Amino acid sequence: MPDLSPFFSPNSIAVIGGSEREGSMGGLVLQNLKNSCFEGQVHAVNLKGYDSVYGFPCVRYLKDIHSAVDLAIICVPPNAIVSVLRQMAKLNIKATIILTGGLARQLSLGEQSHLKVARIASELGIRVMGPNCLGVMVPEIHLNATYSHIEALPGSVAYIGHSAALGTALLDWAGAKGIGFSHFLTLGASVDIRISDVVDFLATDRRVKAILIHLEQVRDSNRLLTALRAASKAKKVLAIRTHSQIRPPNGILDVQKVDSEYFSRAGVLQVDTIDSLFSGLEILSRAKPLHHRNLAIVSNGLGTALLAKQYLENHGGRMATISMPDALNDKTWYQKETGGNPAILPPRATGQQYVELIKTLEKEPELGAILILHSPNLRSLSANIYPELLNHTKRSRRLILTCFLGGLTTEDARKAYDGRGLLNFDFPSDAVDAYLTLARHTEAQERLRETPSSDALGFLPDRIEAERVIDQADRAGRSYLTWPEARQLLRSYGFRLVDSTFDTDFERCVARLSPRFFPAALRIIHETYSYPFAYQNIPAARWRGARIEIPDEATLRAAQVELAAEKERRLPASKTLGWAVQPMRRKVDALQFSLGITRDQTYGPLIFIGEGGSHADMLADREVALAPLNSALARQLIERTHGYQVLAERSENLDQDVKSLIRHLIALSQMVIDHPELSGVEVNLLLQNDSLPLVLGVAVALGKPMRAALNPYPVELEESYKTVDGRSILIRPIRGEDEPLLKEFFAGFDADSLRLRFFYSRLKFEHLELAAMSQIDYNREMVFVASVDDHIVGKMRLWFDVNTASMEFAVMVLPGTQGLGLASKLMDKTILYARSRGARSIIADVLPENTSMLALARKFDFEIHRDEDLIRLVKPL
DSSP states (O other): OOOOHHHHSOSEEEEETOOOSTTOHHHHHHHHHHHTTOOSEEEEEOTTOOSEETTEEEESSGGGOOSOOSEEEEOSOGGGHHHHHHHHHHTTOOEEEEOTTSSOOGGGSSSSSHHHHHHHHHHHTOEEEOSSOOEEEEGGGTEEEEOOSSOOEEEEEEEEESOHHHHHHHHHHHHHHTOEEEEEEEOTTOSSSOHHHHHHHHHTOTTOOEEEEEESOOSOHHHHHHHHHHHHTTSEEEEEEOOSSOOOOTTOSOHHHHHHHHHHHTTOEEESSHHHHHHHHHHHHHOOOOOSSOEEEEESOHHHHHHHHHHHHHTTOOBOOOSOGGGGTTTOBOHHHHTTSSEEOOTTOOHHHHHHHHHHHTTOTTOOEEEEEEOOBTTBOHHHHHHHHHHHHHHOSSEEEEEEOOSTTTHHHHHHHHHTTOOEESSHHHHHHHHHHHHHHHHHHHHHHOOOOSTTTTOOOOHHHHHHHHHHHHHTTOSBOOHHHHHHHHHHTTOOBOOOEEESSHHHHHHTOOGGGOSEEEEEEESGGGSTTOSOSOGGGSOOOEEEEEOSHHHHHHHHHHHHHHHHHHOTTSOEEEEEEEEOOOOTTOEEEEEEEEEETTTEEEEEEEEOSTTSOHHHHOEEEESSOOHHHHHHHHHTSHHHHHHHHHOSSHHHHHHHHHHHHHHHHHHHHHOTTEEEEEEEEEEETTEEEEEEEEEEEEOSOOOOSSOOOOGGGOEEEEOTTSOEEEEEEOOGGGHHHHHHHHTTSOHHHHHHHHSSOOOOOOHHHHHHHHSOOTTTEEEEEEEETTEEEEEEEEEEETTTTEEEEEEEEOGGGTTSSHHHHHHHHHHHHHHHTTOSEEEEEEOTTOHHHHHHHHHTTOEEEEOSSOEEEEEEO
């Protein structure tokens, strides 16, 4: 990706179309550049040949500027844009902001379209921001290259959006609130530079502490998710999403669930309003880490505490369980009624009493956050209690939120908390909302680092058989699989199906039946119901095309006549494909789940699950997740459904049943990764307490291949080889499940060896660090591990810098395996991989005393650049 610095730190700017005519967009940009005191060179370009525009020199043509131009800002009519781009190319100007569009909409019509501008700019090697954008502000360098009516205050928050109209309104709002920005820009139509590009650029800027994003369209969900995941590991990222057309995926009612899943998998906090965008930022910036997602409430009044508790629980929050309520007996009231949470102090409670109670609660190991409520009265004024509370809140390692109720007597307390950067709120509901915001963000961050179990590993689908079935349907010109094909696809991925006899001819089907099929279920298989989601928004009202509990052959024949007649009446245009007879397998204690695959046109393939069966509200219960899934994500998906609550009540072995559902979900996830042409799969799965799960029914649809938003495990990069002593070693990309093996690997090094790798002495590695090392985005970084008998013996870590197209690496090999050529093999693989990714060089920083690394560098012809404390190794590719 080319460097975007010309847009954010240009030394010289040309404004094309700048004039002092009233309402001129170019004139507005020049005025803003002047008023912001931009220190670089600025030129106006206008065919009318003015001497100057707002004090800046003006020329008729770009070629008349006799110095280098870093950034061109285009404010000319749509039909002149292509000509300007060609002039820029001749002068080697590689960056432009096209503001045109806010005043003229012709650019979206006919040949003079956004796509034409994008195509020509790409051919000329010019990066384009816009059209129809606001421009760029970078207050720290006094850059205001926009037509905004207001200038951004300086700050450490970057804002990136699509809508110029929303951007200017937001700037006005933020100015009134005193909120500043490090960068402020909107991208308009985004024909070239997209939000993902800007996120990547800003994620490496240490001045940027948080990134706020407004999304209207997502053209490449995979690319954006990669950028967001990388940024959210180092910065706070909040996003608001607007839709021009809200159309949920097939089989899903609520498009918000899909948005939430996407942002959650990116570690991004999603909000619904502009106000919550900034309040969320304020909360995340001031809050301490939330290690457990539960809340304790401390108040000097029962009524206010119960209102806060009620609000929390109504909005999906959880109260903390107090494990030692007896320790509160001499400090609190209403112990019997509250169980210690909320913890109620006397109305006349002093600041010291609050602090003593909070200290007691802080001893609870599983406590997340504490909400302090104070209702003022004659014996307990906020002004008297806040100093002690404030001092403790500042020092405490716990997250503490404070709410001083009232108005006339609480102003000093609120000002004092604001002055120290501490969270305080006017109302209990606001404080609870803040806690819930933190809980959602914490959950998103945890999902980036949660270690999946190895329960589902070792699954080997029959991909060849699955491909044969799909090709068979494709050759027949069908966009669905027949009943036997759909069942065979599931068998290829480890599903167990209820017995079924199928035939296109009913008599042949009956002839193959044996007594074990009775009591039986009979299905009429026809085209309409061969597609998944072949119903309206009320699945329970769907005609099932089946008869159940058929005791004998005579009743079976009568049922066949009835079904054929009813099908002709209900769906006369749907071609009958055959008949299927299944033995009844439903039991009183059995529970059905509806699970499968659907796709969103923006985000790609989705895995869903919810309660199934004819009486369940399937659509309302369905939860979704992006593919691919691991075991931890699959478990979270299951636990979000109402069906899980029912399962928890009925199951005789809940853990085993959940593991079974996890395996089925991961199989579906792998299925759509292996076969991206699967546009829909709907499975009705029967969970039975005394036997394995059975698939009762399945429907499968095909479409154009669609890429997953997340990058799957790159199995094609696995490689086996034998060492000089005959040992077999597997070199493969790391998996999230490798965290325990990684911890064991690091334990094999002494402190000095680890110092050579990490540049400081250490022996202990915490979960979050190990999770970050093992759960990677394969598109942005790579870790190759060398393993022998399921033990890691070598590791090569690679980071891809998208801004410089370089790849940084670090290699480690266990002492017992050194001398076997393993480091050289890892380096060979690294060089091949870096070249395949288009990297221009691979680099590493090493300590001067790391002699083994320096020897490896010389072997592979690295350039060695010595500094005072470090040596930089560079190998151009």
